[in-house]
Amino acid sequence: MQPAITAMTQAFEKAMRAHGLTRTEYFVLLALSKAPDHTMKLGDLAGLCHVSPPVVGRTVQAMAAEGLLRREQAPHDARSFNAVLTDTGRARLEQALPVYVATLRRLILDHLHREDIDMAKLAAAWQRMAETA
Numbered sequence: 001m002q003p004a005i006t007a008m009t010q011a012f013e014k015a016m017r018a019h020g021l022t023r024t025e026y027f028v029l030l031a032l033s034k035a036p037d038h039t040m041k042l043g044d045l046a047g048l049c050h051v052s053p054p055v056v057g058r059t060v061q062a063m064a065a066e067g068l069l070r071r072e073q074a075p076h077d078a079r080s081f082n083a084v085l086t087d088t089g090r091a092r093l094e095q096a097l098p099v100y101v102a103t104l105r106r107l108i109l110d111h112l113h114r115e116d117i118d119m120a121k122l123a124a125a126w127q128r129m130a131e132t133a
Helices: 002-017 023-034 041-050 053-065 089-106 119-132
Strands: 040-043 069-073 081-085
Touching: 002 023, 002 069, 002 089, 002 119, 023 040, 023 041, 023 053, 023 081, 023 089, 040 041, 041 081, 053 069, 053 081
Parallel strands: none
Antiparallel strands: 040 081, 069 081
């Protein structure tokens, strides 16, 4: 199992590099695209992306320098900062999203045969994985 996960992670990172993104940057853009007003507190973003607050802080700073997002002080908490998706960030995500989907298909779905897939069981398994991540 571990070799497969490692291979998938490396292939995904390589695919995202073609769009000038790291894996964390991709997930930051994806999370912001789904957030209300395309805005999230950095601490919440770190949890959603499964990285530490310092990692998300450095990532957001680098992405802000590229214009992919803005880093703004949270309006109701002077100690917190928000990341806000920009049009440039949204465009980069739209370019990378088909690559992400194609990579998942190539790495996972293309190796499954119809008889391998019980959709109800697969959905339950994905849900369990999400709950323990």
